[in-house]
Amino acid sequence: MGRQRRFRGREVDGILLLDKPAGITSNDALQKVKRIYAAAKAGHTGALDPLATGMLPICLGEATKFSQFLLEADKRYRVIAKLGERTDTSDADGEVVQTRPVKVATGELIEALDHFRGDIEQVPSMYSALKYQGKPLYQYAREGIEVPREARPITVYELTLIRFEGEEVELEIHCSKGTYIRTIVDDLGEMLGCGAHVTMLRRLAVAGYPAERMLTLEQLECILENCRAQEISPRLELDPLLLPMDTAVASLPEVNMSELVAGYVNQGQAVQVSGAPLSGFVRMTMGPEQQFIGVGEIDDDGKVAPKRLVR
Secondary structure (H helix, E strand, O other): OOOOOOOOOEOOOEEEEEEEOOOOOHHHHHHHHHHHHOEOOEEEOOOOOOOOEEEEEEEEHHHHHHHHHHHOOOEEEEEEEEEOEEEOOOEOOOOEEEEOOOOOOHHHHHHHHHHHOEEEEEOOOOOOOOEEOOEEHHHHHHOOOOOOOOOEEEEEEEEEEEEEEOOEEEEEEEEOOOOOHHHHHHHHHHHOOOOEEEEEEEEEEEOOOOHHHOEOHHHHHHHHHHHHHOOOOHHHHHHHHOEOHHHHHOOOOEEEEOHHHHHHHHOOOOEOOOOOOOOOEEEEEEOOOOEEEEEEEEOOOOOEEEEEEOO
16 A cells, blocks of 8 residues: 655745754754744754854755755854863853862963964863763763863864953854864863853854844744734745855855756766866856856866756
8 A cells, every 4th residue: 555645844945044042952943943934854054052042054945955065164153161160061051070260360361262273183072972982972071981082173263352251251263164162162271270161152153144144933933923813825924034055055166057068967967167176066057147056076087077956
């Protein structure tokens, strides 16, 4: 007997810039947006901790094919660290595991911050939720066991001291993908000899996305309820709030091709396009309207090979 297929949402493509609230996981936030949009398919682009707020780009429909490019984008954060207490998660959601007096002069702090600028190797803290052989590192740490962690190369493009008052340090950090802000704060605390943990973390920006286009779950819920009250289709109000899916790959060089050449690309064939870069990923567009058709990669023959195509 053939199973009856249930309709699992509609086809809607684009990127929503969610202003994630504190206290929920990024996946919870994603599921709420997916439900509001009645979307068949959705994915987020780099999780924020439950404690953190701010920009969480959510890809709907075909945009999910390009989410990896946002995962790899630069991010900007505002963080408040509390000195004197180290926690098992390096943030305020964890338990305090060590308390030490804070005797830090401003000059000392400024000097310590210098160690976190530029190209650095970041070793995830033992007091982090990263896993080693299936167990979070902080479980080993509580048992007094040190396990090997691999240092990962990251880049901190900018690190600005906003405020230093009593036991609070406020920083703004512009960094590369894969940077753990909690680990920077934990490492800073150890360098200062007093310990530290994150009490507030807000992601201000991802790639070049405009912060003013961010929307909260409350705003989206409100639009949904208003539409229902007025008996109009929510998609008429919600869909225009989405950014085009090619904004996820705006930083890639564009390769424009004719409809004829694009036809071969859509069949999965690599094509020769004059003026294409010599290597790397490219954003493929078609015709004078520059219609986005997907992402390609320059192959060994210098041809544009399709990697991710818009259906």
